Amino acid sequence: MQDADAAADLERLVADRGEQLLRTAVLLAGSHQDGEDLLQAGLERLLRRGRRIEGSLEGYLRRTLYNLAADGWRRQGAWRRKLPVIGASQPPAEPDVAAAADLREALMRILRMLPPRQRAVIVLRYWEQLSQAETAATLGCSEGAVKSSASRGLQRMRDLASPWLAAEIEQEKAT
């Protein structure tokens, strides 16, 4: 890919598939701002790779996003670890900053709490709706690892969401 070609390909990819890619990045990173940064990092990686990319650019970019989110970014220290660390002995300056308005918001906060690889598996399996084999191929791990990550991740999400789930059930009963 020559520089001018690369730039044109990149513009086209962002114009055609940008929104879908950004949505994936937002889910992987946990917030809109971090999602943009993650996609930006993926695009730069794509430019760096240039002519050496074989196959579809989007496929390469998607794999890059998942791998950056799951390992690379974090290892490089560029990953902003936005841990939801609010404790009784660690008072926040604004009390409601990490509060969940409803079950869906709570689930997204809980998704952010999962370790990066578990989160990547959950996004691939339940957002992208890839099979176990496809997920394993994207992340470069075994199907067994995907299966256990998905199951542990979901279980953890379910456990952490239990207060909100119970409230939903109560609300349904009441109505």
Place this chain on the structure above:
Amino acid sequence: MSGEFEELVRDSMEWFTGDVRVPAGLAGKARRNHRRRLLTVRAAVAAGTAAVLSAAAVLAVTGGASGVRGPDTGARRAVRAQAAAYVIKRAERAVSTRSLIVEISTPEQVITTERPGKRPVRSFIPRSVWWAYHNRSRGEVFAAYLRKPGQPGAANTDTEYGPPGKSLPSSPSLHPYTQTTINYSDRTWSRGTQLTGLASGSPGTACELVKAMTDPLLAGKVFFTSPSFIHGALACGGLSVTGRTRVDGAAAIKLTGTRRLAKPPITLYVSPATYLPIRIVIGGLREDYRWLAPTAANLAMLKVRIPPGFRRVKSTAGPSG
């Protein structure tokens, strides 16, 4: 249930990303960053070559002699290192104490966070006071922009965390806490459950955790300075003694963040009498510490009292507890 839950997760993801729009110029920005990176790498390669050449020149002039140290300098340095280690150890032990109530006051301030390649972020920090003791805490936040006329100096929100519930079986580090918040601006109050604690799968070492806690992007949103934070920073060797000074007229030992903690810069002041923290400044944010005996009067500061006539509203922190 399992299928339903997966569906719920998917639905939440749809909802969360529903309003995502690609910002204009995303591809252009990537290209510019890529080009800048290439230039930096080239410059670094060129500078590296120059440095090797100049180092060779210096060695040639000095005959390659290593630095000569006088015995006095070495001894003084050893004594200083010993004294610094002693201060760190005492301060670490002091903040581990669970027998005092800590009062953390933050003055109203605006802090600016620099971000490489981006515009700096200015954050407004309202005045607040928090009290923490064991597993309970309570804080009053005075946000002038929320204040109603006729309520000068009144707290806008008064929030209590506690008592903690049982930790979750799959995540022993996460506890559901009861969060009670009184909003004086609109005369309402709410009570709900808040998950608190450290997310498991968090970085292992104390230094990494401290770094994560001081993420500059959280500036103005969440601050994690607390005895456990300071303990973590001391324990990981992230703070070193850099001298003596005075804080509001009182003697203080100054400790500053080492390279282990990097950004944002941290300065901690501890009392030479008790070794307890009296002030911390992180990336421009200042917090002052007072340590109080757990008397009945002081313990009463950890409990919110709902004023009569205030209306209960739905909590934004989760279901009622």
